[in-house]
Amino acid sequence: MPNISEVLSNLPAAGSVGDGGHVPPDDEPDDSDNECKLCDGRGWISPNVPVGHSDFGTITPCQCQETRLVDEQHDRLLTYSNLGHLTRFRFDNLEPDGLSDSEISRSQFRKAYDVARVYANDPKGWLTFTGPNGAGKTHLAAAIANHCVDSSRIVFFSHAPDLLDHLRSSFGPASDVSYSDLFEQVRTTPLLVLDGLGSQSATPWAEEKLRQIINHRFNAELPTVVTTAVPLSGLDSYIATRLTTRGLGRVVELGMTQSESLKDLGHIPENLLNTMTFERFHTNAKGLTNEQRMSIEAAYHTAQNFADRPDGWLVLTGRRTGVGKTHLAIAVAERQLQAGQPVMYYFMSRLVFDLQTLVGTDAARYADLFDRVSNAPFLILDNLRTSLRFRDVENGRSVPERWLGGTPWAEDQLYHIITHRHSHRLTTVITSPEDFTDRPSPFGSLLQDPTISQIIDIDANDYRTQRP
Numbered sequence: 001m002p003n004i005s006e007v008l009s010n011l012p013a014a015g016s017v018g019d020g021g022h023v024p025p026d027d028e029p030d031d032s033d034n035e036c037k038l039c040d041g042r043g044w045i046s047p048n049v050p051v052g053h054s055d056f057g058t059i060t061p062c063q064c065q066e067t068r069l070v071d072e073q074h075d076r077l078l079t080y081s082n083l084g085h086l087t088r089f090r091f092d093n094l095e096p097d098g099l100s101d102s103e104i105s106r107s108q109f110r111k112a113y114d115v116a117r118v119y120a121n122d123p124k125g126w127l128t129f130t131g132p133n134g135a136g137k138t139h140l141a142a143a144i145a146n147h148c149v150d151s152s153r154i155v156f157f158s159h160a161p162d163l164l165d166h167l168r169s170s171f172g173p174a175s176d177v178s179y180s181d182l183f184e185q186v187r188t189t190p191l192l193v194l195d196g197l198g199s200q201s202a203t204p205w206a207e208e209k210l211r212q213i214i215n216h217r218f219n220a221e222l223p224t225v226v227t228t229a230v231p232l233s234g235l236d237s238y239i240a241t242r243l244t245t246r247g248l249g250r251v252v253e254l255g256m257t258q259s260e261s262l263k264d265l266g267h268i269p270e271n272l273l274n275t276m277t278f279e280r281f282h283t284n285a286k287g288l289t290n291e292q293r294m295s296i297e298a299a300y301h302t303a304q305n306f307a308d309r310p311d312g313w314l315v316l317t318g319r320r321t322g323v324g325k326t327h328l329a330i331a332v333a334e335r336q337l338q339a340g341q342p343v344m345y346y347f348m349s350r351l352v353f354d355l356q357t358l359v360g361t362d363a364a365r366y367a368d369l370f371d372r373v374s375n376a377p378f379l380i381l382d383n384l385r386t387s388l389r390f391r392d393v394e395n396g397r398s399v400p401e402r403w404l405g406g407t408p409w410a411e412d413q414l415y416h417i418i419t420h421r422h423s424h425r426l427t428t429v430i431t432s433p434e435d436f437t438d439r440p441s442p443f444g445s446l447l448q449d450p451t452i453s454q455i456i457d458i459d460a461n462d463y464r465t466q467r468p
Contacts, residue, residue: 091120120143191222303332329382330345344373
């Protein structure tokens with residue numbers, strides 16, 4: 001692929017590609033043998049019409065000239081596009097269903113292919129392709145760019161890290177293209193294809209330049225195609241919100257996603273679904289006082305109603321273990337799963353553990369898990385505490401419980417998840433041994449918001465061993 005600076009230094013400003021004249025260089029080879037038989041190489045003809053005809057004495061371009069001008073314009077558009085070796089990536093050599101053996105991936109690629117074909121015929125708005133490396137994102141983006149060049153549209157293609165490298169180098173006095181010229185070309189080109197967003201070096205300078213480019217094109221609603229292997233939650237939030245703006249941006253997912261590799265995380269164990277059902281929940285266990293039985297019955301009926309018409313949040317609290325909080329939460333999930341609706345389940349200390357493990361070992365999978373938990377259509381957060389504890393093993397021996405939720409990092413993760421779900425009113429079931437009404441907590445005001453949440457406190461003893 002040619003250097004961006006080399007390409008732009010030999011081109012006029014965006015929007016002025018192509019010209020109507022052609023002055024051959026002095027050393028142009030003699031190709032008189034290939035002269036057009038219609039015009040004898042002059043490039044123009046005079047119509048052979050009778051005297052008095054309106055066209056008598058006029059000259060018009062020969063068809064050979066028109067063909068040459070079209071070819072020259074195409075060559076200039078292709079040079080401007082910066083596609084280089086990507087000119088081989090076209091729709092006619094793309095397999096519409098992709099090359100994956102996965103039915104899910106093939107279905108996703110077919111959808112992306114159809115979307116790309118429509119967009120290439122009439123580029124409007126923003127189109128973002130997401131998915132792992134090798135999923136076909138760049139091929140689709142380049143196919144759009146090549147189709148536009150063939151249709152005499154101006155398009156500029158650039159790999160995000162390369163673009164930023166060239167912008168940095170253009171600050172130097174020896175550069176053939178000034179920084180302002182290059183920056184203006186990228187900001188204002190009629191169609192920009194930005195490949196590999198998120199793989200660039202995330203320096204403050206780089207983020208600032210990308211924000212300026214994205215913001216200008218967003219405000220001007222200039223057509224833009226973006227590819228990224230990074231989950232949108234892992235991108236700069238300023239940029240991500242513009243890629244997903246309703247009415248302007250469209251995001252198309254490709255390939256086997258990180259979500260599939262994390263499918264076991266957040267999964268409800270089969271044995272819990274089989275045993276913790278509404279049918280197996282007992283409200284008349286032995287040893288309960290009338291008040292305790294009424295409390296359990298109220299929780300049971302509220303959970304059933306929520307399972308039938310899930311909306312907002314259901315918060316089940318109770319200071320004692322064994323009063324049925326988790327049982328009812330799983331029963332709600334089982335009802336949803338029977339109806340064919342997806343449910344994500346997490347025990348809170350396990351969620352913190354998984355996030356901490358991934359953030360230190362696999363940043364992409366961490367970002368994907370965080371995004372899945374934050375945006376799951378139906379989420380169960382079991383055993384929420386303002387301070388979380390779990391047992392660990394160090395040096396081959398069991399150690400006492402230690403507080404994890406008290407760390408700023410863990411509290412920040414949970415706070416952002418819960419705040420996001422609250423602001424987007426995503427269906428959530430939460431169980432907790434804490435009464436959020438009796439003391440301040442980071443989540444208390446959100447959980448008690450009457451516009452979205454029902455809090456049911458189960459005031460009973462552990463009755464798991466007191467079956468009727």
